Amino acid sequence: MKVWMYVVLWMFPLLGYANTQQVELDKLIAAPTLTLKCTGDEQGLDIPLAHRWNVKKVTLNLHYVSSINLITSQSQLVVKLNGMPIAQTKLDALSPDVLVQLNLPVQYLSAGYNKLSFAVAQHSESKGCEKGCSPDMWTTIDLKRSVLAIDYENKAVPVALSSVGTLLFDPKVFPQAEVHLVTDTQDGELLNPLSIVASGVAHHFDYRQVSFTVSRQLKPGVDNILVGKHAFVQGLLGESKLALTDHEQGGYVSMLPLPQAGGGQDAGHALVVVTGKQVDDVKLAAETFASMSTFPGTPSLSAYEFKLPKLREYSGRELIEPGKEYTLKALNFPTATFQGGNASGKDINFRLPPDFMIRPNLSAKLALHFAYGAGMRETSAMNIVVNGKIVKGIHLGNTDGASFQNYVIEIPTRLFQPGSNRISFATELHPPLKECDLMLTGNMFLTVFDDTTFSxxxxxxxxELPNLELFMLSGFPFTRWADGYESKVVLTQTDDNTLSAAMNLIGLMTQKSGFPLYAIQLDKALANPWKGDFIMLGSPDSISAALGGKSLPFTKGKSAVPYALVRDWASDPVLISSVQSSQLGEGQGYLMQFESPYESGRTGMVFAARDSKNLLSLSEALLKSEVQAQTEGELTMLDLASQEDKAIVKSFKPETTYTTGKSGKKSFWQSYLYTHPYIYYGLVILLTIGFAITLFVVLRRYRKKRVAGRPV
Incomplete structure (x- = not known):
C-alpha cells in the first residue's frame, strides 16, 4: 500500500501538463540528506528557475524522518520559500516517517535561484528538563526521495539578440539543455567556426549539462544555431521563407524566429544565425558570438574585428596562480558569520594546475581575520578542514570575545592535490549552560572576514600520464592553455553523429576550463607530425588506420584487451592482457590516453565506439557527473546496454607511464630524476659532500700558503 502511495504522489504532478520538469532534491545540492538538530535549526537549498519558463505550478513531495523522542505537541517543521513560511507540520513521535505533498505558491517564485529552506523547532524532555542539543533531537530530510515537480510553459522568445543571454542559454534550465547546430557538413572549412560556437554556448551554460546535435537541417522543438557561409545560409532560410538583411563585409550574427515544418513559427524557441561571406568572416562572427557576455537589443549585429588578449598557461576557471596572494573575496567567499550551536560550514573552492608536482615539505599560508562573540564556553573552537581532513583547530577560549588580524596558519602542501581543492571552516560554538538552563544563541557567533588572505x-x-581523471577535472592536457591552443580534435568519420559527439566533447572541456576554446582545431586528418595534443574520434578500426596501424582494443585484427584481477590491500589491481580479435557491441565504447607518437611529452586520446550512433550516445553519457567521477587511468570502458538506468564504467590504470612538464615539454634528466627520487637525493648528497671536500682542500691550501709566508 505504501509503495502505491509513493507512485501516486510521484505521478500526480505530471498529469495534464505538457511541460513538466521533475528533479530529486539531491540533484540540487551536493548532499543526500539534510539533518536538522538541536531545539532550532534551519537549512536549505536553491531551486533554479529559467527565465524562459512561465511557471504555472510547483509541487514538492517531501520525505522526512524525525526522532521518536520529540514532544509532538511542541515540535514542528516549517517549510519556507525565499524566507516566507508556506507550510508547517507537526513532528509526530508516533509517525516519524512522513511523505507529504506541498504546493509551493508561485507568487513567491521568480526567475533565478529561489531559496527553499526547512526550519525546525524540536523539544525533548529528560529528567524534567530539556537540553539544547540533545542527541535525540533531530529531523532528517531525505533529498533522494523528495521530488520537486515544476509545471510551466515556454515564454515567447523576443526576436532580439538580448534574448541569447537571458532566455536561450540560461544555466538555470534543468535537468539539462539541448542545442542543435546547423551547418554545411560537407564543408571542412566550417569545422573550426562550428566548434567555437559550440564552445561559446557551453560557456554560457556554465556548469549546466548541454548536449549538441549537428545536421544540415533545422530541428524542431529546440533552439537552433545556423553556422555557415552566406550562400548556404540564404538557401536554407529561403526554404522557410526567411531571409537575412543585407550586410557588409565581416561577420554577421542575427536572431530569427524558428520556423516549423508545417508552416508557421515556434514562438518558444529561436534560430540564431552566425554567418559571413567567406570562412574568415564566419569565424569572426563565431568568435564574437562566443565572447559576448551582454547582447544588444537589436535583431542583428555586424562584426569587423576580434582581438583576444594574450593568455598565460593555466588560467582557467577557479585556477589560482602560485605565489600570488588572494583575498577570500577574490575567491568568491564573502564575509561569513557562523551563528548558533549548529551553524553550517562554509567552503573556499579553488583549483591548482593539474600538472602540479606538489612538494610535501612546503606550506600554504592562510592569514585569517576573524572575530567571535562573548559569553561562550571555553570549549568553543573553529576547525580548518582541507579536502575533508581537519588540519587545525583554533581555540575560542576568551569568554569576553576577541578579534584577530593576520592569524597565520601554515597548511602543509601535502594535503592539497592537483585540480580541485576545498578549504572549509567548521565551528563548535558552545553556550555556558547548566542543566535545564534556557539556551540563548544570540551571542554565539564567529565571523570570518573576506579580507583574509590565502597563498x-x-x-x-x-x-605522470596517462590519467583520464585530469581530463575530467579540467580538460587537461588539452586546456593547458585556456583557449585550447596546440590541441586538435580529429574526426576519422565525418557524419552528423560523429560531429555531434565532437561538439559534446568540446562543450565538456569548455565547462571544465571555464573559457571558450577559440584556438582548438577541428580537422578530418592529423598533420604528420603533429607537435601538439590531439583527440581522435571514430571506430577502433578507423582510428587505428589514421594512427598508422596503432594497436587499439577491439579492432578487427589482433589487439590487446586488458582485464583487471582481484587486488590485495597493498597494491592496485593486477592487469592481464589478452591478445584477441573482437569487436565492440551495441552501447559500448572507450576513452584511452597514450603518449603522442609524434612528439615526446604530448598526449593522444581516442574516443571510440562501434559506430557513430553509439559514439553520440556515449558522448552524452560522458556529460553525466557519475560517469566522469569513475573515469580515470589509461583506459575507461563504457557500456550503456547492460543496464537501462545507468552506464557501466570500468577504468584501468596504466602499466607504463610517460611524463610531461610545463608547456607540454620535458627533459630526459628532469623526468628521470623526478621518477627516481632516491637517485636525486643521492646526487644531492654527493654534490654536498663534494662541495665540502673541495672547500676543505681549498681552505687547507690557503692556510698552508699563509703559514709558509710568515716570518719565523
Missing amino acids: FPDMPHFV
Missing part, C-alpha cells in the same frame, strides 16, 4: 607556493609542472 600557495610555486611548484614545478611535472605529471
